Amino acid sequence: MVPTSYYIILSAALFAIGVLGVLIRRNALVVFMSVELMLNAANLALVAFARERLSIDGQVLVFFVITVAAAEVAVGLALLVAIFRTRHTTDVDEVSTLRG
Amino acid sequence: MEWFIWLIPLLPFIGFLLNVFAIRRERPAGLVASGLVAASFVVTVIASAALSGLPEEEQRIMSVSWHWINTGALQVPFGIMLDPLTAVMALLVTGVGALIHIYSIGYMHGDPRVVRYFAYLNLFITMMLFLVMGNNMLMLFLGWEGVGLCSFLLIGFWFERAEASDAAVKAFVVNRIGDAAFILGMLAIYASFGTLNFYPVSVGGQLQPGFLERVPEIIGRTVGPTWQPFALTTLISFLLLIGATGKSAQFPLFVWLPDAMAGPTPVSALIHAATMVTGGVYMMTRNEALFAASPATQSWVLWIGALTAFIAGTSAIAQWDIKRVLAYSTVSQLGFMVAACGMGAYVAAIFHLLTHGIFKALLFLGAGSVIHGTHETQDMRKMGGLRKAMPTTYWTYLVGAGALAGIAPLAGFWSKDEILAHALSHDHWPPLIILFLTSLITAFYMGRQVALIFFGQQRDSHYHPHESGRVMTVPLIVLAIGAIIGGAINLPWGHWLTDWLKPVLHEEAGTFNLALALIATAGAVGMSYLGWWIYTRNAARIKVGGKDPAYRYSGDIWDGLEEAWYLDRLYQRAIVRPFQRLGSFLAGVFDPQGIDGLVLGVGVLFGRAGEQVRRFQSGYVRTYALIFTVGVVIVLGFVLVFSR
Numbered sequence: 001m002v003p004t005s006y007y008i009i010l011s012a013a014l015f016a017i018g019v020l021g022v023l024i025r026r027n028a029l030v031v032f033m034s035v036e037l038m039l040n041a042a043n044l045a046l047v048a049f050a051r052e053r054l055s056i057d058g059q060v061l062v063f064f065v066i067t068v069a070a071a072e073v074a075v076g077l078a079l080l081v082a083i084f085r086t087r088h089t090t091d092v093d094e095v096s097t098l099r100g
Numbered sequence: 101m102e103w104f105i106w107l108i109p110l111l112p113f114i115g116f117l118l119n120v121f122a123i124r125r126e127r128p129a130g131l132v133a134s135g136l137v138a139a140s141f142v143v144t145v146i147a148s149a150a151l152s153g154l155p156e157e158e159q160r161i162m163s164v165s166w167h168w169i170n171t172g173a174l175q176v177p178f179g180i181m182l183d184p185l186t187a188v189m190a191l192l193v194t195g196v197g198a199l200i201h202i203y204s205i206g207y208m209h210g211d212p213r214v215v216r217y218f219a220y221l222n223l224f225i226t227m228m229l230f231l232v233m234g235n236n237m238l239m240l241f242l243g244w245e246g247v248g249l250c251s252f253l254l255i256g257f258w259f260e261r262a263e264a265s266d267a268a269v270k271a272f273v274v275n276r277i278g279d280a281a282f283i284l285g286m287l288a289i290y291a292s293f294g295t296l297n298f299y300p301v302s303v304g305g306q307l308q309p310g311f312l313e314r315v316p317e318i319i320g321r322t323v324g325p326t327w328q329p330f331a332l333t334t335l336i337s338f339l340l341l342i343g344a345t346g347k348s349a350q351f352p353l354f355v356w357l358p359d360a361m362a363g364p365t366p367v368s369a370l371i372h373a374a375t376m377v378t379g380g381v382y383m384m385t386r387n388e389a390l391f392a393a394s395p396a397t398q399s400w401v402l403w404i405g406a407l408t409a410f411i412a413g414t415s416a417i418a419q420w421d422i423k424r425v426l427a428y429s430t431v432s433q434l435g436f437m438v439a440a441c442g443m444g445a446y447v448a449a450i451f452h453l454l455t456h457g458i459f460k461a462l463l464f465l466g467a468g469s470v471i472h473g474t475h476e477t478q479d480m481r482k483m484g485g486l487r488k489a490m491p492t493t494y495w496t497y498l499v500g501a502g503a504l505a506g507i508a509p510l511a512g513f514w515s516k517d518e519i520l521a522h523a524l525s526h527d528h529w530p531p532l533i534i535l536f537l538t539s540l541i542t543a544f545y546m547g548r549q550v551a552l553i554f555f556g557q558q559r560d561s562h563y564h565p566h567e568s569g570r571v572m573t574v575p576l577i578v579l580a581i582g583a584i585i586g587g588a589i590n591l592p593w594g595h596w597l598t599d600w601l602k603p604v605l606h607e608e609a610g611t612f613n614l615a616l617a618l619i620a621t622a623g624a625v626g627m628s629y630l631g632w633w634i635y636t637r638n639a640a641r642i643k644v645g646g647k648d649p650a651y652r653y654s655g656d657i658w659d660g661l662e663e664a665w666y667l668d669r670l671y672q673r674a675i676v677r678p679f680q681r682l683g684s685f686l687a688g689v690f691d692p693q694g695i696d697g698l699v700l701g702v703g704v705l706f707g708r709a710g711e712q713v714r715r716f717q718s719g720y721v722r723t724y725a726l727i728f729t730v731g732v733v734i735v736l737g738f739v740l741v742f743s744r
Binding site for chain 1: 725
């Protein structure tokens with residue numbers, strides 16, 4: 001059996017790459033993709049632990065996560081389309097009018 | 101029947117109310133005011149006669165009208181009393197007061213606010229009567245403050261004149277210093293005895309104790325730090341002394357009285373010669389038991405009195421204004437009275453108070469007559485030769501001047517001589533010498549004044565002098581008669597006043613020293629003549645703006661005397677100006693910048709803090725994301741580290 005720690009390390013690496021993507025990239029679509037990456041990294045960790053403990057609970061939780069991710073993508077893309085229609089840009093730095 | 105004595109202060113008070121609310125025209129104002137004070141005088145005479153009929157131990161009529169302060173520990177009745185000391189003071193106040201009211205009818209004729217004047221004058225008489233008739237310290241203080249108020253109102257009566265309103269404020273402020281000490285003294289009396297009543301009085305059926313007969317209980321008690329204890333009696337009496345210093349214009353608080361001459365002359369006669377300023381002497385005499393229990397304070401009293409007499413007497417020599425001479429003279433004679441109190445010669449002090457009240461009022465009213473007759477001239481350098489044009493004024497003024505100088509057998513001689521004789525028989529040599537010199541100086545400046553006003557040629561022809569009307573000269577004549585026969589109250593072989601005051605003051609009559617009396621009279625006559633002689637001889641050299649003829653004998657000391665030993669200037673430099681600078685600093689700098697800065701600063705502080713906090717809201721999503729990523733890391737870190 002492949003040691004669980006390999007999966008966890010992979011998951012952590014994926015999660016870190018996702019976080020960096022959210023913080024660094026300016027294109028809104030790339031930010032969404034990075035968020036998806038973070039969610040999938042979490043899924044991977046959950047499945048790995050489920051396999052280790054021989055318990056189905058982890059995989060059930062993954063179902064929830066996938067569903068939520070899908071809903072979130074729908075809403076997020078709708079927002080992005082709405083913003084693009086008024087501002088004609090997908091650069092997250094450009095939507096900073098809500099400033100103090 | 102005790103309520104009868106309430107009429108004495110009540111009648112002038114009714115006059116005050118009528119003048120304030122009901123009367124609008126000059127004639128009824130003067131008549132009502134004078135009539136009510138004269139009626140009060142009559143009631144006082146009747147009450148005093150009734151008092152004399154009582155046996156000596158019972159010569160004290162008390163009457164309480166309501167229970168003023170009723171708070172368990174502090175009980176103060178609103179009550180008055182009539183005992184021998186009160187009776188003589190009340191007779192002086194109402195008698196001389198009535199004459200001055202009548203005189204004012206003539207003097208203030210035509211003044212636009214004359215009704216208000218009579219209202220104030222009546223209020224003053226009421227308050228002065230409360231002062232002398234009060235049966236506890238708080239009633240005395242009520243009257244004390246009341247006469248201070250009326251003094252302020254009357255000095256500043258012609259308030260359009262800056263000097264008058266300034267003088268009124270000065271009088272009030274300087275008096276206040278004394279009043280602060282007086283209040284502290286009252287507190288000390290209350291703390292020591294638990295009561296402010298002079299004698300036991302029955303209030304609402306309950307007998308309240310008095311403190312004057314219980315003074316021996318506190319002799320020996322000390323207060324203060326262990327390395328400098330003060331006798332309790334010394335503390336109380338010293339505070340009361342400072343209070344009397346303010347009200348009775350003693351050194352160093354006499355500076356208000358010469359400036360108070362800016363008020364109408366009858367006011368100067370009543371308030372600043374006969375009655376209000378004697379309030380301090382009365383208060384010290386009433387509290388004689390306290391002062392007698394404190395020899396330390398008594399020596400202070402004696403020296404303050406003697407020095408004041410000397411300083412003021414010398415200042416009076418160099419004055420050119422007719423009323424300022426009399427003002428300094430009043431301060432000087434008050435010094436005599438206070439010195440007499442300091443020697444324990446309270447009967448002599450009261451005797452001098454009474455005679456001085458009569459002849460000083462006479463002199464002031466005479467001065468008023470001169471001022472009116474010379475068309476408002478007050479500078480003596482512009483007068484001269486008025487005895488032909490104003491004979492009644494001249495003769496009555498001469499009687500007053502002689503009484504003040506102490507020429508036998510006028511009233512002032514007997515009272516002043518009694519003070520000097522007491523000093524001599526009790527071996528108070530330094531004060532005796534100071535007071536004796538002062539009486540010589542007194543005679544000198546009165547001779548000077550009489551010469552400058554009434555002798556020689558008229559030096560200023562801008563006015564046509566005329567005698568005053570009868571309503572003004574008749575009070576002068578009455579007072580002159582009083583000045584002539586007034587000495588009879590306490591002749592060395594009759595002692596009528598000493599006996600009358602025995603139930604209160606328990607004094608024995610002093611011995612009459614013929615040698616002293618002769619020397620004093622000879623000195624008085626000689627110095628008066630010298631004063632008269634110098635100023636009639638050099639009359640031609642007197643003109644406005646020029647120097648006094650005596651200048652060549654005295655040199656620059658003369659300027660010092662004219663400025664009353666520069667005491668006013670000292671106060672101006674040392675006290676008034678720093679206060680004004682402090683005031684303008686507080687108003688101009690501390691208040692707008694400091695206080696307002698503090699209050700506004702709180703707002704500004706929050707504004708600036710808000711601006712700093714604002715910088716976090718950049719609007720950049722990525723910044724927000726970074727911040728909560730960092731937050732998550734920190735929280736997770738905590739959880740991981742601390743959950744071991």
